[in-house]
Amino acid sequence: MEIRIEISDKRENPTERETVLHGAGQEAPACGAECAVGREIRARSREELFAACRRAGRTRAGSWRIFLNAEAECGQCAHGPEAGTSRAAALLQEAGASPAEEPLLQEAVRCLYDGAYLFRKDCLKELAGQPVFAHRDELADCGSGVYTFVLSGLSEEAAVAAAERGKLLGTCKGYARSLGNLPNNYLHAQQMTDYVRALTEALGEGVSCRILDHEELERLGCGALLAVNRGRKEEAFLVTLEYAGGKQTDRKLALVGKGLLFDSGGYHLKSISGMNGMKYDMCGAAGVLEAFEFLVRTRTPVNLMAVLALGENLIGPEAVKMGDVVTTLSGKTVEVYNTDAEGRLALCDALTWAQRCGASQIIDLATLTYSAQAALGDETGALFGNRDELCRDIQKAAEAADEAIWRLPTGERYHRLLEWSICADFANYAPDKGAGASVAACFLENFIESETGWLHLDIVGPSVIRSATEEMAEGASGFGIASIAAYVQSMVRSKKTV
Numbered sequence: 288m289e290i291r292i293e294i295s296d297k298r299e300n301p302t303e304r305e306t307v308l309h310g311a312g313q314e315a316p317a318c319g320a321e322c323a324v325g326r327e328i329r330a331r332s333r334e335e336l337f338a339a340c341r342r343a344g345r346t347r348a349g350s351w352r353i354f355l356n357a358e359a360e361c362g363q364c365a366h367g368p369e370a371g372t373s374r375a376a377a378l379l380q381e382a383g384a385s386p387a388e389e390p391l392l393q394e395a396v397r398c399l400y401d402g403a404y405l406f407r408k409d410c411l412k413e414l415a416g417q418p419v420f421a422h423r424d425e426l427a428d429c430g431s432g433v434y435t436f437v438l439s440g441l442s443e444e445a446a447v448a449a450a451e452r453g454k455l456l457g458t459c460k461g462y463a464r465s466l467g468n469l470p471n472n473y474l475h476a477q478q479m480t481d482y483v484r485a486l487t488e489a490l491g492e493g494v495s496c497r498i499l500d501h502e503e504l505e506r507l508g509c510g511a512l513l514a515v516n517r518g519r520k521e522e523a524f525l526v527t528l529e530y531a532g533g534k535q536t537d538r539k540l541a542l543v544g545k546g547l548l549f550d551s552g553g554y555h556l557k558s559i560s561g562m563n564g565m566k567y568d569m570c571g572a573a574g575v576l577e578a579f580e581f582l583v584r585t586r587t588p589v590n591l592m593a594v595l596a597l598g599e600n601l602i603g604p605e606a607v608k609m610g611d612v613v614t615t616l617s618g619k620t621v622e623v624y625n626t627d628a629e630g631r632l633a634l635c636d637a638l639t640w641a642q643r644c645g646a647s648q649i650i651d652l653a654t655l656t657y658s659a660q661a662a663l664g665d666e667t668g669a670l671f672g673n674r675d676e677l678c679r680d681i682q683k684a685a686e687a688a689d690e691a692i693w694r695l696p697t698g699e700r701y702h703r704l705l706e707w708s709i710c711a712d713f714a715n716y717a718p719d720k721g722a723g724a725s726v727a728a729c730f731l732e733n734f735i736e737s738e739t740g741w742l743h744l745d746i747v748g749p750s751v752i753r754s755a756t757e758e759m760a761e762g763a764s765g766f767g768i769a770s771i772a773a774y775v776q777s778m779v780r781s782k783k784t785v
């Protein structure tokens with residue numbers, strides 16, 4: 288079943304059906320995010336619009352009229368003229384958009400998909416042994432709602448294009464959520480690389496992928512990623528997708544994702560509640576992969592890479608132990624204090640690799656530390672970066688995409704907490720020192736060259752909806768994809784280079 292999105296510039300004359308939905312003589316629906324009776328959305332702000340779209344999507348049925356630019360008066364109820372969404376549109380325009388309604392429409396449509404997405408558990412029965420990519424459309428069910436956007440300021444062509452982009456972004460987010468929701472025994476690193484290969488083929492011209500296997504990782508010296516995966520018989524992989532969307536001389540933006548298909552904690556074994564949900568420890572990798580797909584399919588004129596560090600953190604005779612020293616791809620050595628601080632080990636080789644492949648700017652997305660969640664809660668991601676301007680840009684983009692992120696500090700006072708090892712250049716953990724998210728970010732920063740712009744999103748909290756809400760179903764959330772997409776789109780609109 289599929290969502291239907293329609294565009295209308297008819298602000299008067301609701302159809303017969305809509306009149307019926309309004310219900311003659313019924314109590315006038317309250318003004319605000321949505322008319323409960325009328326199935327209309329007339330939001331007073333951008334946040335309200337997006338939340339109402341998610342709630343409307345979540346109903347997964349019926350027909351809705353969504354007033355994008357709510358200047359029109361509602362004939363049937365007590366709405367007055369509202370300038371709320373116009374104000375929202377103006378804010379988006381500030382973020383580099385033009386005309387203002389375009390990105391607003393894109394994100395509103397995407398929010399409908401956010402709300403409508405459900406993981407089809409029935410499909411798991413059909414999936415056994417089948418390639419995930421071939422079934423990815425069946426894994427998601429978005430219901431059969433019909434949503435009509437009423438708008439005034441856009442040409443039909445521009446509106447249709449923006450709505451199409453919203454559908455695509457919503458669909459790509461859905462793919463990432465399904466990858467996250469798949470049980471680990473359906474999605475090991477090997478299956479994830481199969482997915483990447485199939486996606487590369489589907490994306491066609493301009494996209495290439497390179498998958499480094501165990502042998503190549505050893506030859507290169509990716510000692511950190513390999514150490515994480517040593518408790519497991521199957522291989523770890525470092526996956527690189529490239530898209531030459533920009534000019535040959537343009538520099539490259541790399542999206543780097545943590546892809547721990549399962550994290551038991553290793554010898555620092557997690558408790559039963561701590562291990563619950565550890566199949567989601569690959570949401571960063573799924574997120575950057577699907578952001579990449581969206582940006583390629585919309586032919587974004589940027590030279591782009593997606594780098595995924597794939598493995599599993601398990602226990603076995605070869606598994607890494609406390610006190611072991613590993614040599615990373617960069618040549619720097621790390622003492623493993625905490626085997627459950629493995630994400631940063633997997634990522635550090637991926638960061639070095641991305642820079643060796645020519646990335647001059649990096650955004651990494653990772654379910655990295657519980658400290659970030661402890662500090663900011665379940666709905667807000669932690670942002671770190673080594674350039675104030677880039678941090679501001681992604682904060683603006685996240686705001687436009689209705690994702691909450693908050694910048695936390697890095698700096699010398701956190702860096703030095705890792706510098707206690709007598710055997711290695713630094714450790715992977717600062718025992719009993721607090722500030723775990725900042726310390727983890729500083730660990731990663733040790734692998735960023737001074738000329739590389741770097742943004743790091745620690746998304747343990749918002750990557751998973753832990754229990755269903757009236758806006759979204761339980762499970763992987765796809766957090767980060769919309770912010771990254773908005774960031775890159777805004778960069779292109781404002782003609783900024785990487």
Ligand SMILES: [Zn+2]
Pocket residue numbers: 550552600626627628629630
């Ligand atoms: Zn861990």
